[in-house]
């Protein structure tokens with residue numbers, strides 16, 4: 001995911017407005033006057049929490065136009081996360097406030113309000129939804145969880161949403177507004193599943209060539225079978241690779257930044273073996289059908305005439321390859337390319353040839369072995385740092401290590417853009 005290293009309000013705040021506006025609108029519309037204090041809190045927290053949950057659902061739709069409208073996929077995901085956490089906290093207040101309200105009658109009534117077994121099944125639905133949301137959210141904060149486990153637990157969280165909505169509709173009866181809420185939630189969940197996970201609007205491409213760029217790294221050329229996607233260097237696509245005679249596809253969409261946008265509308269993607277699907281892709285063959293969604297992201301979109309510094313870690317070289325292959329550079333550009341071993345770094349030869357042929361392009365190639373790179377020494381090699389537009393792409397740890405060092409050297413936050421190859 002990409003962004004400047006300090007973001008707050010650079011994007012039109014559509015996603016933020018949704019997260020603030022939807023719960024406020026629901027609370028304004030739903031909360032009756034003249035109720036006891038704790039009862040009012042219970043109702044405000046329930047509707048506010050539902051509003052946040054709905055906003056969070058809308059923000060997880062991965063459709064290129066929707067993503068652009070929301071200020072980019074990365075912004076939408078950031079607010080999806082914030083809104084989900086806030087929703088859970090607010091929904092947790094709901095039963096507690098109901099118990100506090102019952103306390104005025106008697107402590108036994110308060111306990112009854114908290115004990116689901118003393119309640120009817122619509123209340124059980126509410127508790128079930130809270131538990132599912134809690135499991136899903138706990139996974140969100142468990143940083144060491146594998147991606148697949150994390151995704152499974154996130155699906156548990158998603159299951160909590162219709163159950164929570166059923167709780168609301170059964171308790172309130174099928175009022176028009178209750179049903180409108182359900183419709184919006186199902187629409188967002190359905191859009192995410194149909195548009196993104198099933199990829200109904202994805203464009204068909206065919207693999208025309210596969211080249212091995214290094215041990216565990218292949219690059220595939222993809223030709224459009226119908227209308228091509230308008231992808232710019234720095235953007236990424238979601239790709240689902242089909243089956244080949246000797247190759248088994250992954251059957252699910254994975255994000256890959258294009259490493260080349262060729263004149264004949266062919267795209268190139270380079271894939272490093274990092275897990276089950278990307279490992280399988282190392283055996284990809286020509287002729288395989290690929291479905292692509294996108295384009296997403298705007299990394300490198302903010303390039304201007306001032307000198308540039310690009311910093312790539314490992315397979316994070318892909319957006320810069322696409323930019324370099326797109327034609328002559330329009331500004332002096334230094335690329336610091338970090339990789340483990342000098343021999344066999346992906347694209348090393350092509351980069352050396354590009355640097356030899358373009359006086360505006362300087363390549364600083366650095367093999368780090370298994371040690372963490374000496375970022376201070378590397379940054380010292382790039383002169384006029386504070387005047388440069390800086391783009392960083394690579395593993396999250398590298399991005400996190402570079403951000404404070406760049407800040408300490410006087411680089412303005414708005415001049416640094418990063419792309420992390422991580423989607424959580």
Ligand SMILES: Cc1cc2nc3c(=O)[nH]c(=O)nc-3n(C[C@H](O)[C@H](O)[C@H](O)COP(=O)(O)OP(=O)(O)OC[C@H]3O[C@@H](n4cnc5c(N)ncnc54)[C@H](O)[C@@H]3O)c2cc1C
Pocket residue numbers: 001146147148236252253254255256257258270271272273274275276277278279315318420421422423424
């Ligand atoms: C914006 C972006 C651009 C990327 N560009 C490239 C690229 O140009 N070349 C390249 O080799 N890799 C790229 N990646 C990483 C690539 O998507 C993962 O390596 C790949 O999906 C791993 O899947 P797996 O089943 O092999 O491994 P897993 O073990 O399942 O996953 C390894 C890691 O990949 C990520 N990941 C896995 N599946 C998905 C998914 N469906 N959606 C999102 N993230 C997932 C997770 O962060 C996970 O921790 C990019 C990732 C992102 C978010």
